[in-house]
Amino acid sequence: MNKQQNVIVIGAGLSGSLLALRLAQRGYRVMVYEMRPDLRKVDISAGRSINLAFSNRGNKAMKLVGLEDKVKSLCIPMHGRMIHDQDGNTFQSNYSGRDQEYIYSVSRGDLNALLLDEAEQHENVNIHFNKKCKSVDFEKTTALFKDYQTKTEFIEDADVIIATDGAGSALRRSYFLGKKFLFSFSQDYLSYGYKELSILPTENGGYQTHKNALHIWPRGNFMLIALPNLNGSFTVTLFLSYSEGEYNFDNLNTPELVELFFEKEFPDALAIMPNLTDDFFNNPTAALGTVKCSPWHYKGNTLLMGDAAHAIVPFYGQGMNAAFEDVVELDAVLDKHEGEWEQIFKTYEKQRKKDTDAIADLAIDNFLEMRDHVAHPIFQEKRKIEMALEKQFPTQYASKYSLVTFNENIGYQEAMLRGRAQDKAILSLLKNNSITSSEDLSSVLKKVQQETENILNLSSDL
Amino acid sequence: MNKQQNVIVIGAGLSGSLLALRLAQRGYRVMVYEMRPDLRKVDISAGRSINLAFSNRGNKAMKLVGLEDKVKSLCIPMHGRMIHDQDGNTFQSNYSGRDQEYIYSVSRGDLNALLLDEAEQHENVNIHFNKKCKSVDFEKTTALFKDYQTKTEFIEDADVIIATDGAGSALRRSYFLGKKFLFSFSQDYLSYGYKELSILPTENGGYQTHKNALHIWPRGNFMLIALPNLNGSFTVTLFLSYSEGEYNFDNLNTPELVELFFEKEFPDALAIMPNLTDDFFNNPTAALGTVKCSPWHYKGNTLLMGDAAHAIVPFYGQGMNAAFEDVVELDAVLDKHEGEWEQIFKTYEKQRKKDTDAIADLAIDNFLEMRDHVAHPIFQEKRKIEMALEKQFPTQYASKYSLVTFNENIGYQEAMLRGRAQDKAILSLLKNNSITSSEDLSSVLKKVQQETENILNLSSDL
Numbered sequence: 015m016n017k018q019q020n021v022i023v024i025g026a027g028l029s030g031s032l033l034a035l036r037l038a039q040r041g042y043r044v045m046v047y048e049m050r051p052d053l054r055k056v057d058i059s060a061g062r063s064i065n066l067a068f069s070n071r072g073n074k075a076m077k078l079v080g081l082e083d084k085v086k087s088l089c090i091p092m093h094g095r096m097i098h099d100q101d102g103n104t105f106q107s108n109y110s111g112r113d114q115e116y117i118y119s120v121s122r123g124d125l126n127a128l129l130l131d132e133a134e135q136h137e138n139v140n141i142h143f144n145k146k147c148k149s150v151d152f153e154k155t156t157a158l159f160k161d162y163q164t165k166t167e168f169i170e171d172a173d174v175i176i177a178t179d180g181a182g183s184a185l186r187r188s189y190f191l192g193k194k195f196l197f198s199f200s201q202d203y204l205s206y207g208y209k210e211l212s213i214l215p216t217e218n219g220g221y222q223t224h225k226n227a228l229h230i231w232p233r234g235n236f237m238l239i240a241l242p243n244l245n246g247s248f249t250v251t252l253f254l255s256y257s258e259g260e261y262n263f264d265n266l267n268t269p270e271l272v273e274l275f276f277e278k279e280f281p282d283a284l285a286i287m288p289n290l291t292d293d294f295f296n297n298p299t300a301a302l303g304t305v306k307c308s309p310w311h312y313k314g315n316t317l318l319m320g321d322a323a324h325a326i327v328p329f330y331g332q333g334m335n336a337a338f339e340d341v342v343e344l345d346a347v348l349d350k351h352e353g354e355w356e357q358i359f360k361t362y363e364k365q366r367k368k369d370t371d372a373i374a375d376l377a378i379d380n381f382l383e384m385r386d387h388v389a390h391p392i393f394q395e396k397r398k399i400e401m402a403l404e405k406q407f408p409t410q411y412a413s414k415y416s417l418v419t420f421n422e423n424i425g426y427q428e429a430m431l432r433g434r435a436q437d438k439a440i441l442s443l444l445k446n447n448s449i450t451s452s453e454d455l456s457s458v459l460k461k462v463q464q465e466t467e468n469i470l471n472l473s474s475d476l
Numbered sequence: 477m478n479k480q481q482n483v484i485v486i487g488a489g490l491s492g493s494l495l496a497l498r499l500a501q502r503g504y505r506v507m508v509y510e511m512r513p514d515l516r517k518v519d520i521s522a523g524r525s526i527n528l529a530f531s532n533r534g535n536k537a538m539k540l541v542g543l544e545d546k547v548k549s550l551c552i553p554m555h556g557r558m559i560h561d562q563d564g565n566t567f568q569s570n571y572s573g574r575d576q577e578y579i580y581s582v583s584r585g586d587l588n589a590l591l592l593d594e595a596e597q598h599e600n601v602n603i604h605f606n607k608k609c610k611s612v613d614f615e616k617t618t619a620l621f622k623d624y625q626t627k628t629e630f631i632e633d634a635d636v637i638i639a640t641d642g643a644g645s646a647l648r649r650s651y652f653l654g655k656k657f658l659f660s661f662s663q664d665y666l667s668y669g670y671k672e673l674s675i676l677p678t679e680n681g682g683y684q685t686h687k688n689a690l691h692i693w694p695r696g697n698f699m700l701i702a703l704p705n706l707n708g709s710f711t712v713t714l715f716l717s718y719s720e721g722e723y724n725f726d727n728l729n730t731p732e733l734v735e736l737f738f739e740k741e742f743p744d745a746l747a748i749m750p751n752l753t754d755d756f757f758n759n760p761t762a763a764l765g766t767v768k769c770s771p772w773h774y775k776g777n778t779l780l781m782g783d784a785a786h787a788i789v790p791f792y793g794q795g796m797n798a799a800f801e802d803v804v805e806l807d808a809v810l811d812k813h814e815g816e817w818e819q820i821f822k823t824y825e826k827q828r829k830k831d832t833d834a835i836a837d838l839a840i841d842n843f844l845e846m847r848d849h850v851a852h853p854i855f856q857e858k859r860k861i862e863m864a865l866e867k868q869f870p871t872q873y874a875s876k877y878s879l880v881t882f883n884e885n886i887g888y889q890e891a892m893l894r895g896r897a898q899d900k901a902i903l904s905l906l907k908n909n910s911i912t913s914s915e916d917l918s919s920v921l922k923k924v925q926q927e928t929e930n931i932l933n934l935s936s937d938l
Binding site: 197201203 | 659662765900
């Protein structure tokens, strides 16, 4: 097998820089093309969220490439959701009843820079910035680029081309517009947008609110969240309808209205956001969409990975983790079929797509859960029971959230099916007063397990 | 309100010709542009199925425009499914236990011609053939056409433009490529294709097999169906995987292999299909896809209707019926808001989309049911019970099929939710031996109703 094969990677974001690193470690000659300037040299906002949730599936990939420790140093633990009510009262709901299970806040830019640095240490990697892919000829395995500096266009070819160029992927557009094969594709937008805001550090660089949590202000039809940054600031995100409801992005069109909105809905946040209205009117309102498609590959020539293949909404904190897990999955298939690209791409998609479809659907579910359900008594009762079960029976019970986030050895699809059935089981048992939070826990566990099996069996019926 | 408004209708297929007729009846000036030649003058195969299932929802539209009787004369009743096993044995499964409930086979061409004739009798309608819409400027409410005869391009404007130009709609493409607003869109292909074949009439113009049924040869992973035509022939359709399974379109590549395949799987059909291999290799293999999108309209300027807004797979026999029902629904909204196009389009989509989404999903369900389940004993047991319930309690019970097909006064979505719950209820009761086909029917009805309510309540829970 000739390891000196040339691979073009389109896009040097989180997904592309990790992929380039891993392919380089495996011995391939990797050429990476990125439309943006080098983020290590130029301060750019990629138009995407500034910090991200990082958890076990992403960490599995960092272990694979030997970067677990370096990445950990960029991370801030978030042990649970800190929920803020309208009066400014807070209560914390941990992500798991097992103490060692929590997620991290990490800076997109810092993590991307680390991956680029590590990739570039391999002499068989070349990264070209300011070069935008315009289209891919997937039959000839060539890509057309525009050089933003020289304003010229050029074509590159390779043995294979892998596109990690995000939700607006040029390769995916070429699949769609090419009409050379049946390409199933969907883009689904929520009627909600998001806007990034900020809580600045204290004067001595400290945190203005509890550091080790993901803060949520759930308000039914909209919500605010905040994740900590290493410098003491928080990146705050407002999720709000574009045009529906009493408050929306369309009608919050003056500083006064924005202030009034925050005063009424998020008074404790407003108190530490003196720069609110500047942020609000300087920062763009961005869309929330899900992209699914199939096939991801054309023969053994080209492949979509990461957001280019499966962009999801951010509500499960799994977008980056799923993209990183893609690389782990592809790597495992390379172990088996190295050299046979068509077989590699086919096997990879067959194994992987069910799981990325599942996390896309779970992320939509979690939008409703975070925005709305977390504030409901029956949901809080359910979480209380699940935390107790996880604490007392750490090897026997894992909530849906734990299955998705902390159980990297099962796929997203399995986590979704079991997790949804468990949720249904507990809510139904609670509603029928068949279990209570004061009951003996081993009896609760038995009932939940039994009801979960019933639901799983019922739904697998014809 | 100025009724002399100009409306451009793009596409003069079933959907566009009905829409043009109805808008003309309401007094609008209607200009219709169709890319194909006039099918009343030139014998064209539109590349789509030759005959179609016509039922209550479609007939509701024919009543609206006063064509019920004329259409009925083009129709052949099909009382049920005639199921053919591998040995050529048949049994008929009626569509309903109520004698007056059945569907019709109708020729696409004849019906389209009738609608064109009726539309053209209105002096405020002009239909232009051989003029293909290339794109729509939905902000200016203009459309760009190419005249296939003069090879020239021209632009037309109107007060509103409604696109009924099918699954490959030019307006929908303009929405997608324009990126002027968040356009959710999906195209989903099955891994199956279809090919049209034929059973010719007997020498004296009679039918070679039972006339008044929809014939099905279900074989698990593929199937053959046949619908009768007025001239004694049947249009036969083979649904088969492109590339998977023992037999597929890729590997059935010689006349001998096709003959062998039919000999083994459809011997009784083969016996009356002497022209099988000619048909097989002359006719194209066509794709099966579902298209969903939203929004359907841009402000009050442009609107998608019919397949352009919601193309579905053919397995529920509802594609044309859904497109016709679109016109009935739009007409009802026009009654309320005439003159306010944006309000009309918005209200229409809000009321209609949930139902066209539902029939898209039901059509996929029915693919599995027709291909596979109809041949299973438990499914046949279920149908037997449902037929008996419909017969004995005609006002109290309607199967999913009846709700979808014969209950035009409830929407597809309601039919789907209730129908699916009923199916689940009966199958679960049968599996647990909680009901039997020999049991007293009023007791069965009670149990089915009770279990259906349980399931509906369970699924409406959080």
